[in-house]
Amino acid sequence: MFKINPLIDKPSGLIFYSLLTIVIAVNCIYVNTAEAQLEVNTIDVFIPSGSGGLNLPQGIICDNNDNVYVTSELTNEVLRYNGTSGAFIDAFVTSGSGGLADGRGLEFGPDGNLYVVSADSDEVLRYNGMTGNFIDAFVTAGSGGLDRPNGLTFGPDGNLYVSSFSQDRVLRYNGTTGIFLDVFVPSGSGGLDGANGLVFGTDGNLYVASQNNNLVNRYDGMTGAFINTFVTMGSGGLDRPNGITFGPDSNFYVTSAGTDQVLRYNGDTGVFIDVFVPTGSAGLEEPRYLKFNRQNNLLVNSSTNDSVIIAVTITAAPVPALSEWGLITMVVLLGIVGFIVFARRQVVAEDKY
Numbered sequence: 001m002f003k004i005n006p007l008i009d010k011p012s013g014l015i016f017y018s019l020l021t022i023v024i025a026v027n028c029i030y031v032n033t034a035e036a037q038l039e040v041n042t043i044d045v046f047i048p049s050g051s052g053g054l055n056l057p058q059g060i061i062c063d064n065n066d067n068v069y070v071t072s073e074l075t076n077e078v079l080r081y082n083g084t085s086g087a088f089i090d091a092f093v094t095s096g097s098g099g100l101a102d103g104r105g106l107e108f109g110p111d112g113n114l115y116v117v118s119a120d121s122d123e124v125l126r127y128n129g130m131t132g133n134f135i136d137a138f139v140t141a142g143s144g145g146l147d148r149p150n151g152l153t154f155g156p157d158g159n160l161y162v163s164s165f166s167q168d169r170v171l172r173y174n175g176t177t178g179i180f181l182d183v184f185v186p187s188g189s190g191g192l193d194g195a196n197g198l199v200f201g202t203d204g205n206l207y208v209a210s211q212n213n214n215l216v217n218r219y220d221g222m223t224g225a226f227i228n229t230f231v232t233m234g235s236g237g238l239d240r241p242n243g244i245t246f247g248p249d250s251n252f253y254v255t256s257a258g259t260d261q262v263l264r265y266n267g268d269t270g271v272f273i274d275v276f277v278p279t280g281s282a283g284l285e286e287p288r289y290l291k292f293n294r295q296n297n298l299l300v301n302s303s304t305n306d307s308v309i310i311a312v313t314i315t316a317a318p319v320p321a322l323s324e325w326g327l328i329t330m331v332v333l334l335g336i337v338g339f340i341v342f343a344r345r346q347v348v349a350e351d352k353y
Helices: 011-028 324-351
Strands: 031-033 038-047 057-062 068-072 077-081 088-093 103-108 114-118 123-127 134-139 149-154 160-164 169-173 180-185 195-200 206-210 215-219 226-231 241-246 252-256 261-265 272-277 290-292 298-302 307-315 320-322
Touching: 038 068, 038 272, 057 290, 057 298, 057 307, 068 103, 077 103, 088 114, 114 149, 123 149, 134 160, 160 195, 169 195, 180 206, 206 241, 215 241, 226 252, 241 290, 272 298, 272 307
Parallel strands: 057 103, 103 149, 149 195, 195 241
Antiparallel strands: 031 320, 038 307, 057 068, 068 077, 077 088, 103 114, 114 123, 123 134, 149 160, 160 169, 169 180, 195 206, 206 215, 215 226, 241 252, 252 261, 261 272, 290 298, 298 307
16 A cells, blocks of 8 residues: 555645745745846947047046046057046047057056057057056067057956967966066967957956957966857857957957947857847947946947947846756756655545545
């Protein structure tokens, strides 16, 4: 004869076990609430065309006062703008200061000074972070084989990483002295072709845009070894990626210069999510660099028409998502409920005989 816990022999017992199962489900199933998703509220021109002499804008950064700094490639300057209004303030780095030629990426370093890529002279130049006065050539011409540098970033180890576009690699320099350390990502590693923008993720790994084959690679942040192609070739229509960044929602944003867009990808998997800034928004043409400010608004250069646009964002409510372990737990608990129902039917059936 089929025997089970006597408590289940009664309808009240079955109700008790069912309620117990629900309580366990509520307490044990892990619901993974993702970061709140960003949505675009408005897109507008932030820095008007040619403001302050802006001519072919490239790198964009913000300081602690929310002012915006933009490299003006064809005038060999770094221009500063009010972070609230977009009004021109001054030429923070004056034309050709320190030999600046074809300014590209720029970054404030751990020392508070400004580091600017000088692509034509194959250098990284350092300027006083308060005054803009030239300090020195932090990475000297061609150091370590640097050729047509484009992007730069300081890593978690405090060292400086620079993409060498013409040689399809990433070079590493001492973050204090600028002395060449090593080739961090070898030429062509993982299919890297036209090394462009680069950024370290919260996982500690290095992400590098590969402009010529329309993808983004991920490399081990400690060794530089290729991990995987994070954004696959042409995903979401990606064409000539340059600027890359992780947003406040932990997703991954990439400029697509060939389609005049900014595309958004899942920050964990690299899977395409959506077109965050549509083609030609506020006159956007050939975007190359991008930056989120402290208000979570996205600044994007529009290189062809010498302006910078702003995508003002709002935060949407997060969408709960059942995690892998939560799904497993749910299946187990449903199995328990099924067993209880089956056992109860067996008890009822045996009582009839």
